Amino acid sequence: MTLEDKLREYSAPAELCEKLADGDTRCLACAHKCVIPQGHSGVCKVRFNEDGRLKAPWGYISGCGMDPVEKKPFFHALPGALTLSFGMLGCNFQCSFCQNYLTSQVLRDPGCHIGELEPTTPEKLAAAAHGVGAPIIVSTYNEPLITAEWSTAVFKEARKLGIRGAYVSNGYASPEVLEYIRPHVDLYKVDLKTFSEENYRKVAGGTLGNVLKAIEMIHAKGFWLEIVTLLIPGFNDGAAELESLAGFISGVSKDIPWHITAFYPTYNMTDRGATPPATLLKAREIGVKKGLKYIYTGNIPGQGFEDTNCPSCGKTLVTRRGFRVLNNTIKITKKGQGLCSHCSTPIAGVWK
Ligand code: SF4
Structure with a gap:
């Protein structure tokens, strides 16, 4: 049995979808909006059409952990708070520099291995967060948008216990999914990976335009939004690109915290070295010039930029x-x- 087959045992009818002619369905959980014929799955490989009905992941986690909220990173949300994080499998992107590739790319890449999946329920996860005194529960480790129905069920239970929901996401969201999760998600972190349309298509398998539209919608809908850019030498660290990127964030709101983090060679991007601290500082200066009020370069200890x-x-x-x-x-x-x-x-x- 393949992993894709095994995952089908952990599924439930999707809500973020619409029926089309001839048994096809359109998934609305992310900006790809895949049209999926019967017997097939979408780009993420975890949402699939079974007999004309879209099914979505349900009832398991691939990992769970407790971290300070700063590690997500959220720096303007209950500083120092403990979070309970959980993840499933799969992603709607395929970034060569993914730091969570073991879980995100396992359905595409036979080189990725994971441990046993853990069956669970929304009630159990919410109770676990409550039991350790975590005021925030986070859908992370893989892309939360593709498992939006599951995380919403978890967050609904968590809300009953006074716990806030958070997304750590690539931001490739559709308007429909943002509407769907808004009542249950308070904090939303977006990875804005580059400001180059070509790089988004080539490396991630998405479009810059859709990510930018989603960032505008996330802010307009009142989620608390923080943005992270992993600075990768020779990929997204040119001054002109960073000026455009920081200018865009500033245009949405100067109050949005921008986290600039250092790249280390990983997964399928091992052809270059780590980001020099000077590059992070250069990006920071650009953000300051664009008027952003809160810019964090956490990987340079002792500089005070955290x-x-x-x-x-x-x-x-x-x-x-x-x-x-x-x-x-x-x-x-x-x-x-x-x-x-x-x-x-x-x-x-x-x-x-
Ligand atoms: S979540 Fe995105 S990638 Fe997955 S099936 Fe839906 S639209 Fe396609």
Whole structure:
């Protein structure tokens, strides 16, 4: 039995879909919007058409872990909070530099091996998060959009226990999936991988335009949004590209935190070295020039670019070392708004 066959045992009728003529279905869970004939699966290989009905992943996890929220990374959402993260299998992209390729690419790449899948229920996952005192539960490790019905069921249970839902995603979202998950997801992290249409098509198998549209929608719909760009030498680290990328984020909102992280050779991208710290600093300067208020370069310890500073008075409000929060002086109003403890400037984020 292939893994794809085995996964079909862990499935349930999909909600994000529409029926077409001749038993075909259109999946609406991501911007690919695959039209899937009977007996076939979509680009992600985990959503499939069985007798004219679309089926979606359900009832298992491939991994589960507890991390500080900073590791996701969210820096403007309950600093220092513990999260419970879970993942399934598969992805709608096929990035050669994927850091989670063992789970994301296992359906395409026979070189990827995983352990046993763990059967579970939304109630059990929510109870596990509650049991360890995690105020946030995160769908991550593989692309959450392709398993949106499952994570929504988990988040619904978690919400009953006062726990917030979060997505760690490539942002290749359709308008329909964002509408569907919005009541249950508070925090949304998008990997904006490059600002080159050609690179998005070649390396990820998607389009830049769809990711940009999704970022605009995620912000407009009121998810708390943070953006990450993995800076890869010779791929996305040109000044002109970074200016366009930072300019785009700034145009959506200068309050969106931008995390610039260093690449290390991995998976199928081993033809280049790690990102030099100078490249991260250059990108940071570009972001500052474009007016972004919160830019983080977490991989340069001791530089202070992992701290949250007030954009008005410049004082440090949250001090971090790696993923640890050493100090947090953000004032929180009764309505949950964050303020600088020195000059009372509003600090965007989810603080309460
Ligand atoms: S989630 Fe995306 S890739 Fe998968 S079947 Fe649906 S539209 Fe296609």
